[in-house]
Amino acid sequence: MNKVIALLLGILFFSNCDAQFYVEPILGYQIDLNKNSKLKQLNTAINICWKARPKYELILQVQRSWPSSYKSSDPSYTTNPALPVYAAANKSISPSALSLLIGHRIKLAGRSSNNSLFVNLSAGVSNQHIKVDYSYDKNNYTILNPDKTVKETGLYLSGGIEYMRNLKTGRIFTQVLFGGFIHDKIDYPNSFYFLVPFSLNVGYSIPIFKK
């Protein structure tokens, strides 16, 4: 993975040294667009941005989504006549993700002002890990339709709108994005699906190089 990032950065750097480069730390929050899902994540990312033309920027993004654990319960039952037939099994679902994306930032409006509107389109590889933990009496009770931990690495697409404001020392921006796996089937009857994140992020664009 490190070699791939280094190679891509190298290509970006040497292909056009007249271009402006930026480093962009990003922080945000995302919810899952799947029906009835209550899964949420904290979102962090780092962009290496190459402003190739006034209206176009190429972005290499490493994104890490941190779990915000969702707690609920599932029914569990026992045949042991000395115990209540039903007990709630406490459940915690923690979704996390790591993505490597190549994106395109295309200016829609604001060419001659400090305020600009962009469309942002990205594609790449993502690894989603949705961890399920139960807390219950494992020796006596059996959970009905239990969820289980799933992991998947696959092709990932995302897109959205971005507002950016130029400052003296850099650029500040906020973005609304949504994305998801191209193929997202889980071969197990979990109560959840792989996330289709809808994220609200803020970031700061720091200029790092100009010839």
Place this chain on the structure above:
Amino acid sequence: MMKNNNLLFSALLFFCSSTLFSCNQTEFYADPYANGLGIFSNTDNNLMSCYIQNQAWRTRDRSSGGFGGTNFELFINKQITSGVSDNLIFTWYGNSSANNALNGDISLVLSVPKFFGYREMSALKGQRIALDTTNGYFRFSSSQPNIGKGTGNIYFHNIQIDSIGPNNFTGRMSGLLDAKFGSSVILSNGRFDHNITSAQIQF
């Protein structure tokens, strides 16, 4: 001539595909918290699994079509007796994952009143019954020596039987069970989930 050959080939292909390929109607989702067992579900997975002497044991797959005809993993029948009550018998057919001596069938024999019918069967839903051999028992038939009647417990999470015609029923059931046969053979962590067709219920 060519047209006749195509027709013959199509007929042969249809015959082969319909006789060779059977349809599996069992869904096995491995329980992440019980190695070798299917999950406890109520989604018509057509499976019973449990540990017998700590070996995973599961019912055979339900299949239809193919050379083997239709195979069911479960049958339910009512046995008329000369006594004051009759027997309601659930029989699961299956195999052990590691010990062929455990291949065979497991039966639950419930003592029921003479008037017991499909409506009364649905009334078992939500009931947990401790079997002490007077109100019912478990039976395990395998190549092992006869181990007699077993005591145990069964919990019917769901059981619903519907009449679809004279002596013709369908339904579904799910639940948990455990049993002890003699002094040493223990059935534990049993869980079942079935969609029941009219061919499986013999009242």
